[in-house]
Amino acid sequence: MNKPKNKAAVVKVKNDIEKSVLDFLKKGMDNEIFDAVLIPMKVPAGDSFAYVLIKDKSLLKDASYLPPVMPVQGANAVSSITRLGKGKMKIAAVLRPCETRATVELTKLGQTDLENIILISMDCPGVLPLSDFVKDPKKGMKLFDESIQKGEDKSMRPVCQICDKSSMVSGDIHIGTLGAKKDTFFVISNSNKGDEILSKLKISKKEDLDNWQSKVKNISEEKLKKRKNAHKTLKSKVGGLDNLLDTFSQCINCHNCMRVCPVCYCRLCYFDSDKVKHPSDDYLMRAEKTGSLRCPSDITLFQMGRMMHMSLSCVSCGMCEDACPMDIPVAQIFSMVADETQDLFDYVSGRDIEEPLPFVSYKEKELEEMEDAA
Amino acid sequence: MTKAIVINKTADQGLTEVLKFLLENNRVKGVFTLKKINKEGDVSYSLITNADDLKDSVPFYPLMPVNAAKILSRFTLKGPSNVPIVAVLKPCELRAFIELVKREQGSLENLFFISSTCAGVFPLEMAKERSIGKNLSKYFEKIKKLEILDDLRPVCRSCEEFVPYNADMTVKLIGENIDKKSIIFLNTKKAEKLVEGIKLDVSEKDLDKKTLDNFKSKRAEEKKKIFADIDNKTNGIDGLIDLFGRCIGCHACREACPICYCKLCEFDSSDCEYKPSNYEIELRKRGGLRVPPGTVYYHLGRLDHVSISCVGCGACEDVCPVDIPLSAIFKKIGESVQKVFDYIPGRAPKEDLPITTFEKEELKEFEE
Numbered sequence: 001m002n003k004p005k006n007k008a009a010v011v012k013v014k015n016d017i018e019k020s021v022l023d024f025l026k027k028g029m030d031n032e033i034f035d036a037v038l039i040p041m042k043v044p045a046g047d048s049f050a051y052v053l054i055k056d057k058s059l060l061k062d063a064s065y066l067p068p069v070m071p072v073q074g075a076n077a078v079s080s081i082t083r084l085g086k087g088k089m090k091i092a093a094v095l096r097p098c099e100t101r102a103t104v105e106l107t108k109l110g111q112t113d114l115e116n117i118i119l120i121s122m123d124c125p126g127v128l129p130l131s132d133f134v135k136d137p138k139k140g141m142k143l144f145d146e147s148i149q150k151g152e153d154k155s156m157r158p159v160c161q162i163c164d165k166s167s168m169v170s171g172d173i174h175i176g177t178l179g180a181k182k183d184t185f186f187v188i189s190n191s192n193k194g195d196e197i198l199s200k201l202k203i204s205k206k207e208d209l210d211n212w213q214s215k216v217k218n219i220s221e222e223k224l225k226k227r228k229n230a231h232k233t234l235k236s237k238v239g240g241l242d243n244l245l246d247t248f249s250q251c252i253n254c255h256n257c258m259r260v261c262p263v264c265y266c267r268l269c270y271f272d273s274d275k276v277k278h279p280s281d282d283y284l285m286r287a288e289k290t291g292s293l294r295c296p297s298d299i300t301l302f303q304m305g306r307m308m309h310m311s312l313s314c315v316s317c318g319m320c321e322d323a324c325p326m327d328i329p330v331a332q333i334f335s336m337v338a339d340e341t342q343d344l345f346d347y348v349s350g351r352d353i354e355e356p357l358p359f360v361s362y363k364e365k366e367l368e369e370m371e372d373a374a
Numbered sequence: 375m376t377k378a379i380v381i382n383k384t385a386d387q388g389l390t391e392v393l394k395f396l397l398e399n400n401r402v403k404g405v406f407t408l409k410k411i412n413k414e415g416d417v418s419y420s421l422i423t424n425a426d427d428l429k430d431s432v433p434f435y436p437l438m439p440v441n442a443a444k445i446l447s448r449f450t451l452k453g454p455s456n457v458p459i460v461a462v463l464k465p466c467e468l469r470a471f472i473e474l475v476k477r478e479q480g481s482l483e484n485l486f487f488i489s490s491t492c493a494g495v496f497p498l499e500m501a502k503e504r505s506i507g508k509n510l511s512k513y514f515e516k517i518k519k520l521e522i523l524d525d526l527r528p529v530c531r532s533c534e535e536f537v538p539y540n541a542d543m544t545v546k547l548i549g550e551n552i553d554k555k556s557i558i559f560l561n562t563k564k565a566e567k568l569v570e571g572i573k574l575d576v577s578e579k580d581l582d583k584k585t586l587d588n589f590k591s592k593r594a595e596e597k598k599k600i601f602a603d604i605d606n607k608t609n610g611i612d613g614l615i616d617l618f619g620r621c622i623g624c625h626a627c628r629e630a631c632p633i634c635y636c637k638l639c640e641f642d643s644s645d646c647e648y649k650p651s652n653y654e655i656e657l658r659k660r661g662g663l664r665v666p667p668g669t670v671y672y673h674l675g676r677l678d679h680v681s682i683s684c685v686g687c688g689a690c691e692d693v694c695p696v697d698i699p700l701s702a703i704f705k706k707i708g709e710s711v712q713k714v715f716d717y718i719p720g721r722a723p724k725e726d727l728p729i730t731t732f733e734k735e736e737l738k739e740f741e742e
Contacts, residue, residue: 087650
């Protein structure tokens with residue numbers, strides 16, 4: 001995929017932005033550019049949101065392109081439909097940037113087939129912590145709307161507050177609201193697929209993107225600064241084995257972080273396998289070394305193992321932290337480590353589908369600084 | 375009347391003294407119990423082998439960080455313990471372990487069980503907030519007066535199985551004087567032999583049945599209320615969609631459930647993975663489809679699989695990130711299924727699982 005071109009289409013907002021985005025999607029279905037739309041929708045009880053694959057256009061009016069929470073990572077929804085291959089239907093998947101990036105990573109990992117999927121992302125203001133939201137969904141809806149209006153992020157999840165990629169475009173089409181003139185939004189194409197769609201919809205790309213680009217640049221620079229600071233503070237708290245043991249001391253080994261992680265796709269995790277089930281004598285021997293053994297054991301080992309397996313592809317989406325029953329700042333810790341490991345390979349997870357995973361690309365000369373000085 | 379050790383200390387302190395005796399005198403090689411694990415006072419199950427480490431043990435801390443049955447199962451999954459071990463657990467944890475043993479997920483050999491009359495535990499959420507410590511005195515004040523504390527987990531407030539089955543020793547934890555006197559009943563010959571020679575008062579005592587019956591009726595009242603809250607929702611698909619609609623599919627309930635022991639759950643298997651063409655067919659039929667699919671199906675499936683053995687421990691609800699009232703749902707359905715077979719999960723290791731027992735004449739009332 002190419003970098004966003006300097007020109008974008010502009011769509012006039014009729015009622016409100018949500019309705020206009022849904023209108024745009026409906027137009028896509030009317031023109032048979034896509035057969036179905038994958039998009040979040042309020043659940044029947046109205047207390048949360050879920051991804052719904054919509055073919056019946058009349059259902060679109062209840063969809064929500066920018067819900068206040070992320071109950072399921074969109075990449076998992078895409079993978080659920082296409083893991084076993086591409087379908088006949090063309091599906092437009094409306095995902096936040098981190099969900100799009102996770103989808104790109106899952107594609108590299110062979111867990112999705114994007115041939116008939118059109119990835120549509122948007123400028124993301126972040127989401128509220130899920131546990132706060134479900135306690136009082138009405139209040140949550142209000143809080144989210146107010147935060148967007150005021151341009152505030154202090155109610156959003158900690159990992160959203162330090163997200164410097166909240167407008168990263170790695171799918172086919174991006175809805176840009178930043179820097180757009182009043183009552184308009186940008187439709188930014190980022191691929192041939194995206195170009196094709198715009199031309200079929202007869203929306204021409206003639207608007208300059210400078211405004212959007214400079215706004216995005218400002219926000220992402222500001223957030224990056226915040227992110228680096230947050231990571232620095234966090235590192236001083238969790239760095240080193242003692243601090244790590246302390247940080248994960250309340251972990252109950254439920255592996256929820258792993259199961260909601262879009263990148264952790266293994267059907268049977270190593271840490272659920274027979275490899276971690278030992279004879280009783282082993283546990284006793286370990287207890288005898290120090291006098292007692294915390295049970296379940298190997299909590300930190302699991303966290304480290306998971307980090308090692310997925311940090312190169314971690315998109316800092318925050319699902320793990322949302323799902324942690326013990327409120328361990330998993331997403332913040334993983335985002336900190338991910339930044340460092342990805343930097344090492346000059347890799348940004350989900351940035352570009354053409355960029356190979358560092359683990360699968362061999363370079364004769366690399367990481368020399370890690371070699372023994374001798 | 376049963377032989378009982380009586381110590382003029384709190385239940386925690388009294389039992390710790392007995393545990394110390396057992397470790398120091400090599401009667402057991404290890405003790406499974408709740409223990410403080412850091413300076414913040416977080417509590418976790420631990421396998422203690424050194425008597426000195428018992429100083430941080432809090433056997434009756436009102437929290438269930440994980441269901442201990444899972445820990446004992448992990449410990450004995452590859453074979454029975456080669457040395458005697460004593461485990462202190464809550465009645466529902468002990469029942470869950472018995473159910474796991476029936477399913478060949480653990481072994482009773484070489485294990486001694488200490489349990490208590492159980493007043494219930496606080497939600498895991500309070501451990502996260504580290505607010506249990508300051509509520510401990512309130513907790514014990516209430517159970518001394520046989521009252522039910524509102525802050526306890528709903529499933530505990532409504533639990534009628536608070537007297538353990540299959541415990542070698544039972545510690546009195548409901549009723550008056552529990553903060554001054556610890557009474558440890560020696561229910562089995564095994565237990566009497568285990569503590570033989572201990573330099574503590576042993577006398578004949580009785581668990582006060584009248585007090586416990588009184589407490590049980592209060593719990594039954596609570597149960598009625600809690601079941602009534604979900605009553606109209608567990609019948610029919612609309613109610614179920616309302617209950618489970620906000621489920622995020624993390625399957626934490628299954629992971630925390632002591633009965634759900636499968637290595638690969640049906641609902642994570644390829645059986646529940648659909649081809650794009652399946653989605654397309656469904657989509658044509660319905661116009662819209664929740665993705666990933668099968669949210670209610672998963673919970674119904676799990677109910678189907680575990681309800682006969684559900685001990686109502688509440689671990690599922692404790693870990694649910696979106697606060698679905700799982701324990702009330704599973705307890706309600708579980709009890710109704712168990713009643714059909716006159717089965718109480720974990721009551722007796724020798725009692726066969728109804729699903730594995732063939733009776734020529736049964737369930738006639740369900741026949742057409």
